Every structure is written in structure tokens, then in C-alpha cells.
Amino acid sequence: MxxxxxxxxxxxxxxxxxxxxxxxxxxxxxxxxxxxxxxxxxxxxxxxxxxxxxxxxxxxxxxxxxxxxxxxxxxxxxxxxxxxxxxxxxxxxxxxxxxxxxxxxxxxxxxxxxxxxxxxxxxxxxxxxxxxxxxxxxxxxxxxxxxxxxxxxxxxxxxxxxxxxxxxxxxxxxxxxxxxxxxxxxxxxxxxxxxxxxxxxxxxNAHPLYKRKLVEYDQTEYTDIFGRARWPGAPHRVLKTPFFNDWRSLPPNENEVNQPIIGRSTVHGVEKQIHRFTGTVPNSTTTGDIESMAMYAGQGVGLIKxxxxxxxxxxxxxxxxxxxxxxxxxxx
The missing domain is CATH 3.20.20.70 (Aldolase class I)
Known part of the structure; x- marks a missing residue:
């Protein structure tokens, strides 16, 4: 079969x-x-x-x-x-x-x-x-x-x-x-x-809050607001969190460059600052404003309980x- x-x-x-x-x-x-x-x-x-x-x-x-x-x-x-x-x-x-x-x-x-x-x-x-x-x-x-x-x-x-x-x-x-x-x-x-x-x-290795949001939220949206400078022309699907709803209409000329730092994370052993609209998702080491970070998810997320x-x-x-x-x- x-x-x-x-x-x-x-x-x-x-x-x-x-x-x-x-x-x-x-x-x-x-x-x-x-x-x-x-x-x-x-x-x-x-x-x-x-x-x-x-x-x-x-x-x-x-x-x-x-x-x-x-x-x-x-x-x-x-x-x-x-x-x-x-x-x-x-x-x-x-x-x-x-x-x-x-x-x-x-x-x-x-x-x-x-x-x-x-x-x-x-x-x-x-x-x-x-x-x-x-x-x-x-x-x-x-x-x-x-x-x-x-x-x-x-x-x-x-x-x-x-x-x-x-x-x-x-x-x-x-x-x-x-x-x-x-x-x-x-x-x-x-x-x-x-x-x-x-x-x-x-x-x-996702941050515990990110995991909880995958259970809590049931809607996603196709967007490009995260990581525009680092990975241009790479649209993505994310959870419709309050942060995303507030910023979903981010002007096309804006990106993560020169945005405030909202957190820090160790990714593959390298310490990184996370700016607002950075496309890096929060992992288990991430600190800061987790709810304002990218949270990728597919359309089936509403079935995850x-x-x-x-x-x-x-x-x-x-x-x-x-x-x-x-x-x-x-x-x-």
C-alpha cells in the first residue's frame, strides 16, 4: 500500500x-x-x-x-x-x-x-x-x-x-x-x-512559545514581510499572530535592516541578534519579544491540537x- x-x-x-x-x-x-x-x-x-x-x-x-x-x-x-x-x-x-x-x-x-x-x-x-x-x-x-x-x-x-x-x-x-x-x-x-x-x-528545537502558538492559532497567511533584505523574492506562509496582523501591510520599501533588535538567539552555534522583521524563527535558545518574531506554519495548522x-x-x-x-x- x-x-x-x-x-x-x-x-x-x-x-x-x-x-x-x-x-x-x-x-x-x-x-x-x-x-x-x-x-x-x-x-x-x-x-x-x-x-x-x-x-x-x-x-x-x-x-x-x-x-x-x-x-x-x-x-x-x-x-x-x-x-x-x-x-x-x-x-x-x-x-x-x-x-x-x-x-x-x-x-x-x-x-x-x-x-x-x-x-x-x-x-x-x-x-x-x-x-x-x-x-x-x-x-x-x-x-x-x-x-x-x-x-x-x-x-x-x-x-x-x-x-x-x-x-x-x-x-x-x-x-x-x-x-x-x-x-x-x-x-x-x-x-x-x-x-x-x-x-x-x-x-x-522550536521555542516552547512557538510550539504553543501552533496549537493555539488556526490561520495562516502568504506574505513577504519577514527577511526581505536577507532573502529577497522569497515569500512565506506564517501564523496570523497579533504582531503579523499589525504589520501585514508593511510598505514594500521597508525590511529588517535598521529595525530595532527584539531578541537574541544561538543558531547553529552562532550568536545572533534578531531585528524586527528578521525571518529567523525563535528556537529553544531565543530570548526577547518572541511573539513579534516570524512563526512559519502551513495551512493544516488548525488540525494540530x-x-x-x-x-x-x-x-x-x-x-x-x-x-x-x-x-x-x-x-x-
Missing amino acids: GWRGILGCEYGIVQAPLGPDISGPELAAAVSNAGGLGLLRAPDWEAPDHVRELIRKTRSLTDKPFGIGVVLAFPHEENLKVILDEKVDVLQLYWGECTKELVKEAHQVGVKVVPQVGSFEEARRAVNVGVDAIIVQGREAGGHIIGQDALITLVPRVVDLVGEKDIPVIAAGGIVDGRGYVAALALGATGVCIGTRFLATEES QILPAGEVLRRLVEGAQLIIQRQCDAT
Whole structure:
């Protein structure tokens, strides 16, 4: 059945590489130990020693496959060298060109390459360079969104594009429970990639207040008010917090530069000041005005009712999907 494994895992569930450091070794290992594919997130700057440390710490927590996500829009060459040297199971790529040369280099050391795409044309290019799977992100997703299409239209087109090739199509965007999982399978996907639901877990490195807001709030909005200077042209979906509602109409000529400092955080071992409208989400070390910081979330956030262990989230996803499919089989 459709919930069976992809990319060497027991189940077709991928935990999104939550940035900048929300999916650390504890979360990635917990997901992988439960039968899914946990993904670390590499820093958005060159930090090869830190990347090696992340990988090795995760290996100390799980003997199952796991991977690491790299945003190609930021400096990454030295980080990539370490990832390939450590022979991580999966290299997930986003927001940049996945080249044939990179895929070949990864395959030479046994690393699978999985880009995340937001359009049919991006998916076509990924197929042509020989990737191992494709994550198809719909506009329903939380965080930074690379395309404009919804999952219900984009996933079937990519599935048809892939055809008989052995390239799993993984749906991402707004999926938080077994119903969303089955819906993705009905569209032709082989698996699902889930971010917001794994944000709201015990092992997530998100700030406790951020986690509580994911349970408390049920509405999101597609915007560009956070991180305009650092990552221009990168719209995102966030929780509709009081802070966001107050500033949602931020003039297009304004950004985080010269804004007041509202907090501090240690991100991948580096101490950072957080200015108002900075796109960095609050992690467990963050201090200051947490409620005025970016809180990314997908459209499925209204279905999240409690903070759970990551393994329990995965178990409920699988059992929920199995139950729905079995009921449909029994009904026919």
C-alpha cells in the first residue's frame, strides 16, 4: 500500500528540514527511528565542522537512514563537501539549481539526491538530471514557498511527468494527519513531506512559545514581510499572530535592516541578534519579544491540537492512513 517505504525507510513519510536549526539531531533521529526519513537542516552559511558534528550526533542517535537539507541560495559548497564525505543517506535541495554534476557527484559516494520543487518546469529539470525522488511543494506549505500551484493540481502533473521512471513523488504542503496523507496518495504521490506537524513535537528545537502558538492559532497567511533584505523574492506562509496582523501591510520599501533588535538567539552555534522583521524563527535558545518574531506554519495548522513526541506523530499518520484505506476497501 501507499504508506510503505521510500528512500530506504519503512514508511513514506519525510520530515521537512525545518530551518534554520529547528530540525536538529534529536528530531531527525526520532523520525528515522520511527520509520520515516528525518532531515537535518544545514546552516545558511559555510560551517563544515558544524555540519559534520550535526551528522555524527544524529548517527549516534539512530542507525536508520536520515538526510540533510541545503538551501542552494546561500553559501553551501564547503557544507556539501562534508555531507558527501560523511555519505549521508539523502541530500535534500531547495531554492536553487540541482545540476547533473551535483547529482553525479552525490551518486558516486552513494548519496541520494532529492530536490524540492514548486512548479512543473522545476520538476521536469529535476527528472532530466537524474534525481532519486522529488518533493513537490504546494502553496499550502508553511515557511518559504517556491511556487504558486496548489498540491491538488501540481502533484498529478508531476506524477504523469515521472511516468514509469523509478522516481518517488513526495507531496508537501498542509499535510498534518492521515487524511492528508491519503489525499496525497490519491493524487498519485508515493509519500508525504511534513513540516508544521513536526514543528509541534517534543523533539523539535522550536521555542516552547512557538510550539504553543501552533496549537493555539488556526490561520495562516502568504506574505513577504519577514527577511526581505536577507532573502529577497522569497515569500512565506506564517501564523496570523497579533504582531503579523499589525504589520501585514508593511510598505514594500521597508525590511529588517535598521529595525530595532527584539531578541537574541544561538543558531547553529552562532550568536545572533534578531531585528524586527528578521525571518529567523525563535528556537529553544531565543530570548526577547518572541511573539513579534516570524512563526512559519502551513495551512493544516488548525488540525494540530497538541504537542506530541515525533514518533507518536508518525505512528498516528500511518495508522490513520491505513484505517481510511482499509475502510474504503471494506466498503467496496
